[in-house]
Amino acid sequence: MKILVALKQVPDTETRIKVAADGRSLDPADVKWIISPYDEFALEEAIRIKEGKGAEVIALSVGGDSVKDVLKNALALGADSAVLLRGDGQSDAFAVAQMIAAFAKDKGFDLILCGNKGLGGDNAAMGPMLAELLGVPQAGVIVKLDLGDGTFRAEREIEGGSEIVEGSLPAVITAQKGLNEPRYASLKGIMAAKKKTIEEIEAAPATAGVQITSLTLPPERPAGRKMEGDPAAQASSLLQALKDEAKVF
Amino acid sequence: MILVFCELKEGLLRKPSAEALSEGRRLADASGKRLGALFAGASCAGAAEAAKYGADVILTAEAPTLASYSSDAYAAVLADAVKAKGATVLLAAATAVGKDVAPRAAARLGAGYASDVTGLSMVDGKLQAVRPVYAGKAFATTTFATAVQVATTRPNVFPAAEKSGAGAVESLPAPSGDFKSVVKEILAKASGKVDLSEANIIVSGGRGMKDGANFKILEELADAIGGVVGASRAAVDAGWGLPHSMQVGQTGKVVSPTLYIACGISGAIQHIAGMSGSKFIVAINKDSEAPIFKLASYGIVGDLFEVVPELTKAAKAMGIGQA
Ligand SMILES: Cc1cc2nc3c(=O)[nH]c(=O)nc-3n(C[C@H](O)[C@H](O)[C@H](O)COP(=O)(O)OP(=O)(O)OC[C@H]3O[C@@H](n4cnc5c(N)ncnc54)[C@H](O)[C@@H]3O)c2cc1C
Ligand SMILES: Nc1ncnc2c1ncn2[C@@H]1O[C@H](COP(=O)(O)O)[C@@H](O)[C@H]1O
Numbered sequence: 001m002k003i004l005v006a007l008k009q010v011p012d013t014e015t016r017i018k019v020a021a022d023g024r025s026l027d028p029a030d031v032k033w034i035i036s037p038y039d040e041f042a043l044e045e046a047i048r049i050k051e052g053k054g055a056e057v058i059a060l061s062v063g064g065d066s067v068k069d070v071l072k073n074a075l076a077l078g079a080d081s082a083v084l085l086r087g088d089g090q091s092d093a094f095a096v097a098q099m100i101a102a103f104a105k106d107k108g109f110d111l112i113l114c115g116n117k118g119l120g121g122d123n124a125a126m127g128p129m130l131a132e133l134l135g136v137p138q139a140g141v142i143v144k145l146d147l148g149d150g151t152f153r154a155e156r157e158i159e160g161g162s163e164i165v166e167g168s169l170p171a172v173i174t175a176q177k178g179l180n181e182p183r184y185a186s187l188k189g190i191m192a193a194k195k196k197t198i199e200e201i202e203a204a205p206a207t208a209g210v211q212i213t214s215l216t217l218p219p220e221r222p223a224g225r226k227m228e229g230d231p232a233a234q235a236s237s238l239l240q241a242l243k244d245e246a247k248v249f
Numbered sequence: 250m251i252l253v254f255c256e257l258k259e260g261l262l263r264k265p266s267a268e269a270l271s272e273g274r275r276l277a278d279a280s281g282k283r284l285g286a287l288f289a290g291a292s293c294a295g296a297a298e299a300a301k302y303g304a305d306v307i308l309t310a311e312a313p314t315l316a317s318y319s320s321d322a323y324a325a326v327l328a329d330a331v332k333a334k335g336a337t338v339l340l341a342a343a344t345a346v347g348k349d350v351a352p353r354a355a356a357r358l359g360a361g362y363a364s365d366v367t368g369l370s371m372v373d374g375k376l377q378a379v380r381p382v383y384a385g386k387a388f389a390t391t392t393f394a395t396a397v398q399v400a401t402t403r404p405n406v407f408p409a410a411e412k413s414g415a416g417a418v419e420s421l422p423a424p425s426g427d428f429k430s431v432v433k434e435i436l437a438k439a440s441g442k443v444d445l446s447e448a449n450i451i452v453s454g455g456r457g458m459k460d461g462a463n464f465k466i467l468e469e470l471a472d473a474i475g476g477v478v479g480a481s482r483a484a485v486d487a488g489w490g491l492p493h494s495m496q497v498g499q500t501g502k503v504v505s506p507t508l509y510i511a512c513g514i515s516g517a518i519q520h521i522a523g524m525s526g527s528k529f530i531v532a533i534n535k536d537s538e539a540p541i542f543k544l545a546s547y548g549i550v551g552d553l554f555e556v557v558p559e560l561t562k563a564a565k566a567m568g569i570g571q572a
Contacts, residue, residue, distance in 0.1 A: 013499060013518055017386040026383070037500060093352070094361055119499065120383050123364050125352035128320065132356035137430030138320050140349045143493070153433075157494060158345035159444035161437040163318075167430030177500045178493045208394040209361025210378075216388050218381075218525075224532075224545040234549045235559035238531065239567055241547055246529045248450070248508045249474070249569045 001055040001147075003046045004109045006100055006126070007074060008089065008118040009067045010036045019215045026215070035070045038115025041175035044182040045145060046113050047078040053147070055111075056080050060103070062089030062096050068198055075193035076185035082196070087203030090121070094209030097129035102204035104134060109170055111152075116141050116174045127174035137167035143178040250334045251277045252285045253304075254327055254341040254350070260295035264447060265342030265404035267302050272369055272407040273340050274303030274414070280371040284414065285334055287421075289326045291316035300416025302409065307416050308334070312423030319431040320349050325424035327354035331397060333421065338376050340369075343401035344446075351401045360397035365503070367406045367526065376400065384499055384522030404447050405505040406526070442477045445497065450476030450508045453497055453524075454484055457513015457534065457553055461489025466557045467512060473564040479504070481514045498523035512553045516541025533557065 011017075011031045018027035046057045059074035060083040061067040067089065071082035087099050104112065112134075117124035124140075131138035139145075143162065144155035150169050155162050157176055185193075225241070227234040242248045253273040255266040262270075270286055277284040285306045286299035293309035300307065310326045327350060331339050339354065341347035343365040355362035367388075368379035376398040378391045445451060452471040454464055467478045479502070480495040497504055499522035509527035514520060516532070516539055524530070525544065532545035533553050542548045549556050564570060 011383065013384050013522065015383075017383045019387070024389075026387075092361070094356065097356060122380075122382060123352075123362075124348055125355075125362050125364055128324075128349060128353040129356035129362070131320070132324060132353045137428075138349070138353065139430060140320070141345065155436070156345075158435070159446060160442070161435065161494070163435045164433045165320075165430055166433050171430070177496075207359070209355070210363055210391050210393050212389045213377075213392050214390040215382075216390070218385065218388060221544055221546070224530075224542065224548050226537075226542075226548045226550060231551055231555040231559045232563070234551060235556060235563045236567075238547055238549060239560065239563050239569060242508065242529070242531075243567070243569065246508070246546065248529060 001049070001053065001110045002108055003049060003055050003057050004104055004112045005043050005046045005057060005059050005074070005079065006112065006114045007039045007043065007059055007061045007070050008036045008115065009033045009061060009063055009070050010118050010120045013119065017217065019217065024212050024214050033066055033069070035073065036115050036118045038117060038119070038175055038177070040182040041177065041179045042113035042115050043074055043077060043079070044180045045175060048180060049147065050078065058083060060085060060100065062087050062099050062203060071198050072193055073185060075196045076189040077183065078189065082198045084198050084200045085203040086200060087206070091211065092209050093123040093125035094129055095206040097126050097133055098206035099203040100130055101133035103201065111147070111169060112172045114172060114174045116176045127172050131172035134170070134172070136170045136172060138172040138174070139165040139167065140174045141176045142173050143176050145173060145179065250283045250285050250336040251338040251340065252287055252331055252334060252336040254287045254339065254347065255296070255299055256342070256344065256346055257288065257290065257293065257295045262295065262298040263342070263344070264409060265344050265402070267409035268404065268407040269340050269342045269402045270299060270302035270304060271410045271412070272402055274412055276338065276369060276371050276376070280374055285336065287327065287330050289315045289323055297416060297418065300414050301411050303412040303414040304416050305414050307418045308421050309418060310421040310423060314423060314428065317432040318346055319428050320353055321430060322424055322428040323350045324353035324357055325426060326421070328357040329424055330421055331358055337397055339397065339399045341401050343403050347401045351399055355399035358397045358399070359395060360399050361393040361395045363391045363400040365403045366400050367403050369400065369402070381526065384518055385525040403503070403505055405449065445477060445479050445495070445502045445504050448477045448504065448506050450474055451479045451497070451504055451506045452476050452510045452512065453479035453481065453514060454512050455481035455514030456483040456487065458484055461491055464491070466554070466561070470557055470561045470564070473561045473570055475570040476508070481520050511541050512557060514541055515539050516544060
């Protein structure tokens with residue numbers, strides 16, 4: 001079984017967001033880049049499948065030099081090989097899906113694991129788009145995955161519960177929190193990764209779907225009001241305010 | 250035409266779909282286009298309700314193969330309808346199904362896609378979207394480079410406004426092809442309450458709740474004021490038996506209720522990422538310096554175990570939630 005794991009590098013949530021001079025992108029100055037947390041679940045799942053029934057795991061990221069960190073980490077965690085697809089991996093999920101589809105098309109992957117969404121951009125789009133471009137089924141927001149002989153059975157989160165999706169392999173599966181507990185890289189893994197190389201490929205040209213024309217900071221929330229008095233007084237003045245001022249009730 | 254993919258639940262139009270339709274109506278009026286509501290299923294009984302939200306035409310794709318949700322089959326239905334009607338804008342609500350099917354349909358149409366948008370407008374005949382990014386710390390105005398434009402609308406953000414439309418029903422042929430995935434069964438949680446992502450009032454508890462059993466006082470408050478209960482990740486991960494589906498935040502649900510009451514939640518950025526779109530935020534925390542107060546429209550500095558029961562009592566006394 002051959003598994004592709006797509007890993008996206010994203011700005012750390014703690015990053016203070018500053019808009020660049022162009023008014024439409026993130027000022028990269030103070031950004032700390034991390035692997036999107038959902039992608040860690042995707043990678044962990046791939047490694048567990050490899051440990052369970054045997055598989056070749058290929059980690060892939062679309063981006064520039066900086067994504068090598070993500071790929072090295074994937075190698076240290078147990079990926080067999082890593083591919084850096086040189087291209088813009090941030091601006092548009094549709095373009096990224098085209099690049100990954102062009103790479104994956106003839107490689108015979110049985111399973112493609114993605115994160116449910118790339119933190120920050122929060123598109124939650126690349127996986128389903130990739131599945132469509134490859135003409136394979138998808139299952140998204142997955143908290144449990146079982147593989148059969150050429151089939152999958154996955155539990156996906158929906159409003160108020162979950163549902164079971166079944167389909168055939170190859171397929172694209174997008175990982176949600178709860179799928180597994182990602183491990184940390186072992187010293188042995190880190191040493192072994194040092195000996196592996198990252199294959200670098202120029203991404204195929206892609207057509208853009210969307211572009212960001214302006215990035216703005218949200219307006220400051222007006223200062224709030226604290227309720228005075230003992231708990232009973234606080235409670236009744238809060239409800240009164242919610243009723244009369246906020247008109248929530 | 251502006252086409253809105255709509256979902257039915259037990260024969261009734263889902264609220265997020267009504268919201269998407271209303272927004273579609275507004276955009277159609279602004280750009281002189283017609284509004285189509287699109288339904289798929291084994292039966293689309295109930296689809297006529299879309300006329301209440303301004304649909305000029307109601308398109309129904311009915312086939313046994315569409316009885317359960319299948320991402321590939323449904324994406325084909327959406328893309329086929331867009332092509333058949335020459336629609337330029339395709340909207341769906343950002344629900345579990347909407348978020349799954351819309352990007353797939355977009356790829357099938359070679360179209361750009363903006364997900365979970367909180368603002369839409371038509372500029373020179375093309376869709377423009379505003380979406381929160383970077384944990385709600387910024388808003389991205391997004392334009393489309395493609396002839397067809399696809400977006401999902403965040404539930405609870407766009408008002409569902411009634412406006413009657415002609416609502417002429419037209420049936421579409423079932424999608425053809427060999428579809429490779431299907432939903433086999435639904436494992437619903439026992440509670441019949443609305444999902445957090447659609448709730449109008451949310452009462453959330455954090456690590457300050459100290460134990461899962463204590464969430465009972467939040468349930469009581471929520472019941473009194475017509476809300477549902479959520480939680481911070483610290484509470485969900487504490488091993489108190491709270492399901493992940495309750496988690497609000499960056500790695501949980503993104504919610505946009507009218508009222509969000511945070512009890513014993515400090516206000517970490519990852520939590521705020523999930524609830525900063527709430528219209529009114531109430532913080533109940535014993536630490537007056539907790540960051541959540543910076544966001545709160547109303548704050549109560551105090552012990553939640555004293556304040557929450559008082560709120561429930563006062564809500565009942567005032568007859569709130571009885572209307
Ligand atoms: C990658 C990543 C993703 C994350 N995703 C999420 C997410 O989706 N959602 C999320 O919530 N967090 C998320 N987190 C975790 C987040 O950083 C915080 O750790 C978490 O939100 C803290 O939860 P809390 O506010 O309940 O707990 P704490 O920060 O411990 O706060 C507890 C609060 O309760 C107050 N308190 C205690 N006792 C009482 C009392 N008796 N009465 C009143 N107040 C009391 C305290 O003063 C304190 O402010 C994520 C973190 C990471 C790294
Ligand atoms: N630049 C990229 N390189 C590799 N994988 C990506 C990239 N962008 C997105 N992905 C994958 O697609 C998922 C969804 O991303 P997004 O649609 O951007 O929210 C991520 O969790 C990754 O698994």
